[in-house]
Amino acid sequence: MIPRKKLDVGLSHLLYGMACSFWPGSREAMQQRLEELWAPNSLACLSVRSGFDAAVEAMELPLGSEVLVSALNLRPMPKILQMHGLVPVPIDLDTSTLAMKRDVLERAVSEKTRAILVAQLLGSRLHLDEIIDFAKKHDLVVIEDSAQAFTGDDYRGHPESDVSMFSFGPIKTCCTMIGGMLRFKDKTILDRAKQIQAKQPIHNRWAFFGRCLRYAYLKALSNRISYTVTMRLVYWAGCENSIVNKQVQSFRGSDPEHFRRQPSYPMLALLKHRLKTFKGESVKKRLAAAETVIKNMPGVRRPAQDAPFHSHWIFPVLSSDPQELVEHLRRKGYDTTAGYSSFVVFDPPEGYEEFYPEEAKHAMDHVVYLPVYGGLSQRELENLGKAVAEFEAAQAEQERPKDLEPEPQVPHVEKVTT
Structure with missing residues (x-):
């Protein structure tokens, strides 16, 4: 079975992180060097x-303030705003971008609005x-959450964003x-x-050392034979999402004490090492893989398919029957998942019900995440795209109203008079 996601970290990086855990370096000096490497006015x-x-x-x-x-x-972002006594107001999204x-936005902004988190x-x-x-x-602070947008280029957020944020977490x-x-x-x-x-x-x-060990184990488990055996057992036990998602969470639970901490020396050292040596090869391979899949599933809609730039960090499609598509692809050897995972389309707080995000909710209710990344063969990628396209075409045929089907043509027979 083809794993649903490939971790963008090598064994050498994990060993480097573990080795740094034993090195008594200056945490403050390492943080300063990392921040200078990233951009002016930065915080690690x-x-x-x-x-x-x-x-x-x-x-x-x-x-x-709104x-x-x-x-x-x-999931944590709206909660963090609420922890600081602020009111997060959901703004619905255009699925295509x-x-x-x-x-x-124009309807939601008010005298109490102070910031926008995009x-x-x-x-x-x-x-x-x-x-x-x-x-x-409207004199608003702009917070740009680019946690999912790093590609190895020099983009550090829009120059006019008040804060730009990038993540280097598990996936x-x-x-x-x-x-x-x-x-x-x-x-x-700052x-x-x-x-x-x-x-x-x-x-x-x-x-952090223990985290490196855990991800070394997960890397070993991503071998197809090991992964297939493990996931078959997980499916049989009926606890797939709870087990898989827990393994790639940065933090367990929502207690702020878990994340209100300064980074350790080995984490800073590994991040600096990775940023200095990252050439973007995994991104290039992922883009090529995505292009192949897209070519083989014409007509299948994808969230953000019309965005001006897409690195396909993850590869979701919109399905008419997400759970059935997941089962269909698993039978063909592709591990996929549907639903929200670590995402949330959050409900508006009391008094803001008019801003219920219908389009974003509808899109996420129909999302299936495909395993699209470098390392898959051309045939595997082509077959994946074709399998999705064929499934959606069959679903569309089943859902077509009967009164739209063409009536059977009865051949006209002329009467012959004698």
């Missing part, structure tokens, strides 16, 4: 949610000029199992965020 964090939490506190927004948020987001709908989703990357103009018009591009980088437009806000982070306990280096 244990994770994006750690940095986001510190950044929101540093902004000192008034209690009860934050306009991409309706599709990672995953951009915030401008008409909804997510670059699924590996796509939007031009944010329109969002920046909207924010300037991200250039994975270091945990870690995030933030870039700030305003050095005053300095406050650094002071907030400096008061937090340091993440245990041996916990």
